[in-house]
Amino acid sequence: MSLPALLRAIVKRLVAALAVLSGAATLAFLTLQLIPGDPVAVMLGPGNAASPEIRAEITHEYGLDRSPAEQYLHYLGNLLGGNLGESYQLQRPVTDLIGDQLWPTVQLALFALLLAVTGAVALAAATAGRHPALRAAASLAELLAASTPAYWTGILLLTAFSFQLRIFPVAGAQDFASLVLPAVTLALSLAGVLAQVLREGLEAALAQPFVVTARARGLSDTAVRLRHALRHAAIPLVTLTGWLTGSLLGGAVLVETVFGRPGIGALTLQAATNKDIPLVIGLVLLSALVFVVLSTVIDLLYLVIDPRLRTR
């Protein structure tokens, strides 16, 4: 790839990223304008003690007395300066809040991803194209994992391993042990879906003529699976993993709630149910950013995995 072409590709991707980000921000802003109810009431919570003067003060301070168009422009202006505003409810800068909560969720997501991908690869590589009974059993297990809501899995795991067996702590994010159950919960459904796709990919790859060629060279079955087929199956795996990683953020909402973990998911739930507009938009932007970054990473991984795509 020539340098100008490379630059063009980079610029193109950046523009696309900006488009997605600003689109998501605008969408969120417009959406939140539709929310009935007064944000000040949200900020003040269910109490009725705040005087009308304080309400007026808050309204003014957050610019809520201005027109939506003004608020939007003001918001965009701040956004360009990297300022996401201040949470209505928590009265702290949105960037601080997100920064504080990001790490536990990233930990959770990465560990879950690791578990899911390892599990899926192991299961798929072991069962693809094998005895039908084995495949059927694996397939059922995968479907079951994919069909079980994470919040239920979490509750069951919690009951079994924390309350009854007391192997893992019941809540929090203070150490590695507390990461295990939430990560397993998130990973299970993920692994189910991934294993299915991966096995299909493997079986498709194993049906390819080059597999016969490879075996004709004296390669063992395992070597064929690992050295040749797995890489082919990795393309759908990467696509799906990328997509599912984005959705882990959503899964975190439920899992963090069940396990009482701090994190982006818990923050999202709090922000959404409290109509904390700046925080919600901040989270939407974060999510969009994750999406953009992930799609870039996926595209790069495609290039790493599949040389045929490199000519583009």
Place this chain on the structure above:
Amino acid sequence: MPVNRSRALVLAAAGSLFLGACSGAGDTDGAAAGATATPVSGGSLTYAVDTEPVSFDIHASPQDITGAIQRNVFDSLVHQDSKGEFHPWLATKWSASKDLKTYTFHLRDDVKFTDGTAFDAEAVKINFDRIVNKSTKSQYASSLLGPYTGTTVVDARTVEVHFSAPVASFLQAASTPYLGFYSPAAIKKYGSKLSAGGAAAVGTGPFEFTSYTKGQSVTLTRNPAYKWAPSTAAHTGPAYLDKLTIRFLSQDATRVGALTSGQVQVADPIPPADVKTVKANSQLQVLTTDAPGANYALVLNTTQKPLDDIRVRRAVLRGIDIDTAVKSVYFGVYKRAWGPISPTTPYYDKALENTWTYDPTLAAKSLDEAGWTGRDSDGYRTKSGKRLSIEWPLMPQEYIREQRDTLGQAIQADLKKLGIEIKRPRLDIGTYIAKVYGGQEGIADYSWARFDPDVLRLYFNSSSDPREGGQNATFYKDADLDKWTDQAQTTLDKNTRQDLYAKTQQRAIDLALEVPLYVRTAVVGVASDVHGLKTDPNTWANFYDTWIGK
């Protein structure tokens, strides 16, 4: 007396934090086991609570949990014991002018904030001025200061606090953590960021606010220089505990699990369903304390059809099997309520007990008399073709505590048997407040924690209009109720007050303005090696005297 000690305890966001003494009235060792043993210094304790503060700024936050946590970090001018008596704390002595418009405090001269700043008259002025500053957006502390006009620094050790109207309850207000003192240096440095807690929260208290991890925990560490505890405390000098961690575990099951598996030493609250399990555990004990203030009740809006008809209200009052419902939802841990205020509240009228038992026949008769004689296909009563239907909105789930939604389902089922339809739409909090306190809903449900029968004025005096920040969601205007609750404030004569408050309580039930449901009860699980848990009159935990045994 001005309405300045009111605390929206029960309104859900202000989650409860009643910690432990065996009796709500005693400044005694809460976790009494091994009380005779010698306290030892050191160790750390983890305390699990169900609510996470939205703001840690004691001057701004209206939340109980904020006060409960910060009580360990901030001291007050005076200390109030559970009998209502005041003791010196940061102030060695005080006096009030005759017109109760000026209070003078003489301060200790050896108090330092944990950042080294000295506590002096200037610090008092800066803090009080900050509370009333509009930009602080105080939702509670400013109401405690009421008609505050300013503070005069007489000298470094003497301040005068001025009001535009008499404030009889100021000493009580001054004893709460909400009128505690930030280091002036911290106020200058952190300004509006005080709500984030952590290093910004610099007080004079027995613990230092070390760190806050949102969604997870707060860590407090011992203030080694502390030597100005109120005289009521069991010891002097620094606190025993090295470290106090407060974990936020909003899920009941998780919180209880954390206690039973030994990850936390104190958990509050323990849901009634789990009390039996916790009690059965030899490593744990359960401390229950009735809370003072207004009981959790259905507050009936007397301006909305059909509840404007007293016969319908009475039917609702007598048509709910409260005994059974409360017993099954709360496993006998919470007591059912018989009147607007709880038994631990001064001037509670015991005579009301068992006077309005469950009587579905009577309730049905009452409805018949009110003309609701028809029945529609769903089995609900009708009058001239209209269904007997009452709306009772639900708050967002996160604001709901103590399984009140479950209790609500039991009530719904009982009233359905009677032919009354209860509709429970889920409203967002803004809409909820606008509609409920705007008088557009049939039923509101809340309780109100307050160590004073003046809560009755808040609830039933027509001047306490919710549209202006009051709590009379019955919207009932009754000359007697107004007169009695106003009069009770102007006198300190106990017999007069007893009489007035008893009449008020009886009339409220007689008019079926509300349906008292249960007495809020603090249920705390404590590991048996925890000693010396203290509570203040708000029933909040004070960990100053707490130590961990072997």
Place this chain on the structure above:
Amino acid sequence: MTTLTVAAPPRRRPRLRTAVRPAHVATAAVLTLIVLAAAFPGLFTSASPVDTDPVHALTAPGAAHWFGTDQLGRDIFARVLYGTRTSVWLGLGSTVLAVAAGSVLGLAAALGGRWTDQALMRLVDALLALPPILLGLLAVTILGPGTLNVMIAIAVAFSPGYARLVRAEALVVRTSGYVESATVLGLRRPLLVVRHIVPNALGPLLVLATVGFGSSLIAASGLSFLGLGPQPPSPEWGTMLSEGRNFLATAWWIGVFPGAAITFTALSVNVVGRRAQARFTRRTDG
């Protein structure tokens, strides 16, 4: 081509069929039960899902109450049964809405002009950038909680994905050999669109929607679990699960049975969906 293609089929296909068949019988049975329970819950139990019976609160599963009772003494079996309608309706309704919205968006993008395509696809991109649960959460925040609103929220959350798929399929179909053949025959464009492009573009979507139904069901129950769904006392699985969460230590059955109901429904739908997918792929592969 060589005999490779001859050698392959006899090895794979019949085995696949026989291996999966018993599972399909079971699935069909479960699905029938679910449909019956949704339509006539009264067939299976005489207990009421809403009547309280505090005397028998928290009874463990047994002969009188197969799934036990909850805190107010309501029969969990009856509640799970009556909850079927709400939960399945939530999943089904949101899937239908999402598929409909996604089809319209995707077809409009693929068959409309370049600018329509650009505008619609940027919108879809922005929506796709948000995880479905977040989108659903936002939508419920705007609409407020409730059965219909959760349905709409989940539809909003899933429709961008469907739109993407429909557009991609429509673009593939538009340049496919058979559309070219039809063009060569001189078929009018509206006829071409209606007869060839739309049905073929929507085919894979309908298959995906089967699997999507399971996801919608789980997501909708998730919102209910967070307290945003149908309001009590109407029984709904996610809401029940949320209620049961507080009784894990004392009364496991309150949470376990509704959770199992969600899982089994999603599982049987997914089995059907996977089968449809496999069949579809086989069909298009020739």
Place this chain on the structure above:
Amino acid sequence: MSLLDIDGLDVSFGTVHAVRDVSLRLDRGECLALVGESGSGKSVTARALAGLAGRGASVTARRLTFDGTDLRTLKDRAWRDIRGRRIGLVLQDALVSLDPLRRVGAEIAEPLRTHRLLSRAELRPRVLELLSDVGVPEPARRADQYPHQLSGGLRQRALIASAVAASPGLLIADEPTTALDVTVQAQVLSLLAKLRGEGTALLLISHDLSVVADLADRVAVMYGGRIVEHGPTDRVLRSPRHPYTRTLLDAVPTAHAKGTRLSPSAPSGLPAEPAGCAYTPRCALADDGCRTALPVRDDHATLCHHPLPATTAAKALPTPTVIETTPPGRPLVVAEDLTKRYRAPDGTPYDAVRDVSLTLHRGETLGVVGESGSGKTTVARVLLGLTEPDTGTVRFDGVPWTGVPERARRPLRHRVQAVQQDPLGSFDPRFDVERVIGEAVALAGPRRGRARRARVAELLDQVGLSASVLDRRPRELSGGQRQRVAIARALAPAPDLIVCDEPVSALDVSVQAQILDLLADLRRDTGVTFLFISHDLGVVHHVSDRVLVMRNGRVIESGDVAAVFTNPNEEYTRQLLAAVPGGAQA
């Protein structure tokens, strides 16, 4: 003792008996060709010899020895020692037979690494040596490239390099040239010849007798899982004894066959019984005896009840009928200076078609021949009105055909129809045969109902299909049947012109023969004009009146087909003709 000695090899998959009683011998430095159509069992035989018949395959033999090793009893571990080390396997189309995600060098080195023949350091030099041995220029650069970056010919050589890396004594090449252009095919065949010359035993699998003619010492023809004829190449080609071999030879459209039928005109149609000769239904000579009993192998290893006499083989079968053609009329399509520019994936523009002019006369067949990428298909698409040329014009029957809105073209569309290489992709997958053809019928004939159905049946009859396929989906049909359906659809609106783009290149040679005969019949019966595109010179020669030779988007030579093929003006045309295996040109 022979290197490879097979006696009575049987391979079955469950109830499907793919290979029956195959006996073969092969010596070092010898080349044996295994020839047959799809499903004849030739590939299964080849794979069974490498122990790769597939899971679920049951392989039995009276004798199966390779270089003294009894292959029948080998365990998986021992098979792996033989595969790649002592028996090499080359499959068709290296694009899919080489792992597309790995570098060419790594693929070639794999047998060496697997069998631990060389140290890591020695691998690279050996790989480069192998690449240069198989005639790949710039081996160092090529070794670091990926298969898709190599041309088809280089790729196939790399695949062969990988198969011979460990110097196996036997090389099995399964359709090694099928997907290649004719010139490249010639190069690959000569590479194989070189290997044989170096002492490697070669088992060559092909569906095309002409391909193996130059290379093979002996030919074994397979049908229905059995070897039906086996003998020296020369003898089999010159004087086939089995009717099936005869059919295969006749099916190849060679120069001398122009104007004759390629497929046997009178198959017996007798149903075969399991015990009988499998070729019975397609055999013109079959009788009841063939149906019920398996023939005994004669001294020429021919498995037939009615072997053709050694000398008069050609006459035993019905003589090929000469097909009459109609003389060309006035111009139907006039295309002038067509240019179409595309952008390569890397952004560089290239001309797919450049300054192409052609005229199609009513009733004639114009052949367009060229290798892949020569622009043939783009020309077809422009003539079909599917692609607008950048410059240049097409007039159809005097009316502008390009540069006009689709609305203007639509009324004429039914007069220009198409038959594609991949008929399956051109059918709506939801449609059955009746709807596929019915849709076309409705455009210019009865729109619905019985009349339409009758017309569909008539068209099916015209293309030699029975009405029983009406309710079948095209994917349930065989390749030849699908192509017939596609032709029926093209005929439905009674077009003036049918553009055929590689209509037979995906078909077995015998099926190809049938389709070519069908097209010839149609041409005679309907007088329809054809534009016939193919990479196969023999096919183009067979069907065309005039021919255009295309290369790199340009027409480099055109003229009467006989003239161009016998006396080409251009060097490139000569190369093309020279490369045709088996000396198909006159």
